Amino acid sequence: MENLALIDSFSEFKDDKQIDRVTLMAILEEVFRNALKKKYGSDDNFDIIVNPDKGDLEIWRNRVVVADIDVMDPNEEISLTDARKIEDDFEVGEDVSEEVKLMHLGRRSILALRQNLISKIHEHDNTIIYKQFKDMEGEIYTAEVHHIRHRAVILLDDDGNEMIMPKDRQIPSDFFRKGDNVRGIIESVELKGNKPTIIMSRASPLFLEKLFEQEIPEVFDGLINVQKVVRIPGEKAKVAVDSYDDRIDPVGACVGMKGSRIHGIVRELGNENIDVINYTENINLFITRALSPAKVTSVKINEETKRAEVILKPEEVSKAIGRGGHNIRLAGQLTGYEIDVLREGAEEDVELKEFSDEIEAWIITEFHKIGLDTAKSVLEYDMKDLVSRIDLEEETIQHVIDILKQEFEE
Template sequence: MENLALIDSFSEFKDDKQIDRVTLMAILEEVFRNALKKKFGSDDNFDIIVNPDKGDLEIWRNRIVVADGEVEDPNEEISLTEARKIEDDFEVGEDVSEEVKLMQLGRRSILALRQNLISKIHEHDNTIIYKQFKDLEGEIYTAEVHHIRHRAVILLDDDGNEIILPKDKQIPSDFFRKGDNVRGIIESVELKGNKPAIIMSRAHPVFLEKLFEQEIPEVFDGLITVKKVVRIPGEKAKVAVDSYDDRIDPVGACVGMKGSRIHGIVRELGNENIDVINYTENITLFITRALSPARVTSVKINEETKRAEVILKPEEVSKAIGRGGHNIRLAGQLTGYEIDVLREGAEEDVELREFSDEIDSWIIDEFKKIGLDTAKSVLEQDIADLVKRTDLEEETIQAVVNILKEEFEE
């Protein structure tokens, strides 16, 4: 029979790893019903018998016998003369079941059927892959570099699934070669058309959090909790940790003897500088710890505006701000407060916002981004260094310096 072993006739799907035989037979039935609708206008009077154990499929068309010349719908009715060619004892009004051979659908229909089957199989596979990786969102995953493009690295896992690591999700110092194994978190999974787009990230804060879980047993066991992670990928990160067991020093356990435990994480992240901080609900103490390695003299909190004024000795200011303003920016993100740095004995200083009639507010904001919010804090800096640390032109910075100098010369 021509319809026997249909799976074998589509051999490329027979050994498909993503689909079982029963599901494949169900897809075959759906595809054939679509073909019957196109060929005969309806599939309501067709029986499709699928045998997944044998891998065969039979199609039977059911019609009613009518008198010769009274056939109105050839799909549902058959003339007495035609019926008796099947069996010679049929009478008007009886039901006739006739097997439909595959070739009766026509060569063009068979080619379309085959293409439709390919599409349905791929759609099924993609749904399975989507669900598999959707469950892995936020988890660490490892895949091999397959192709390096300008804007992304294309990875393949052991099952041949394609994973995209975009340029902006990489650590700036990342350098990959074909065949390298790459670790990151599955950041997002979306269906684009019928194909899942799996995005990996190495720059996301969750990647660092998951590395702590993998590399530090106390975090994995739940004895130490990672409360919050903030990062400037490849540059600096701050991780707040806590433990409900007073016998455990969470910072010491995470860092290890002479940094032995955290060293592997730092290396994985391209020598990213990681500050591990004891979490506390005392916001004043938390801000003080977050500004490490700077030593804070005092902190004044404004709960309504979520701002904190931090007083430091002049020699501690540069430590609090950090290279490129990274330290103070991350401390603000970690604590949820905007931090203003003030120097001890700076009573004669003037806040930059007092110059808003002479200096544009966006320029003042650029200085504040790197922790400079008073006139003297700007004047103490080297102009060339300010050009590197801000998005301002040298001429703009020089003009600001001239305005600030006039204030103190008066």
């Protein structure tokens, strides 16, 4: 097989992989040099001339003419007798350049060349894909659902690139069918072996931040800054925003008239409840805003422990804590402070841990999980509400209530 014919057969890879001709020829040169090293021990005395325009390459071996009895290295030296078979006027000490045809490498070497070429082109493609998506980390991307597995969804983009969305990167309410177009962010890109692994996420706070950039013109233009985003995917999120322009109401601009601007984002996130909050460096005020919709009476900060004691009227406590404790948990994450909720008149209250002789510690912990850490905070709830919010049997909850009531009856 002549060089040109073999290269033409290799060119099918160029068409399949959309690799440019110059890159293909560079890969071919590397592959041929590896083959030459394997057959002759070294490629240092070989010239490979690549003609990308013609899609051809030539291989020339350079050797020095020596006397017949002085040939020590047949790869770099040629006997005078063999040199004169090429041209009859060669003399000892002259250089001989001889073209190497592929047929000289042997059939097995040619098959190995083909396999090596396939491997190098795949490696090249994977490197290009890795660099392309590495530069897109943190950006929104759309791909089509190709396969649904128990712990992940496999997606393909228009170029056939595969990405993975693990279960924990999905919103709990997400439901996908094959062929659905799905938006998420490129969360991470890693090379495992020689293959890029692209992870997409819809649960990341950054996805919500990028949706704000995409859907709200003032955020996209930089007139409004998204300072921080915290989320419980599919349940609730808090977004702190501000603007350097005092004429702009950042919260109003993000939410829009009757929620018109944020509605599309809420729908994209499976009706996730999004609180948009004015950011401020006044931490007392920021904590007050972060606990919205609850109305805070006062805030006491401990900078050393990064804790905040928040006083509220009894009727505001449940709003501050929120369903499942989501509101207070997100407010803490947004502000960076551990928030303790206290009721007005709490000096007359008793902490639940004081009842540890009568109530088991694990039961007290269950009440703490939903923000109930004092006797009055528990007694302010009716039984149905407690049963729906806390992971305890109704009989156990009633037993706790009876113990707490006795404290105040006494």
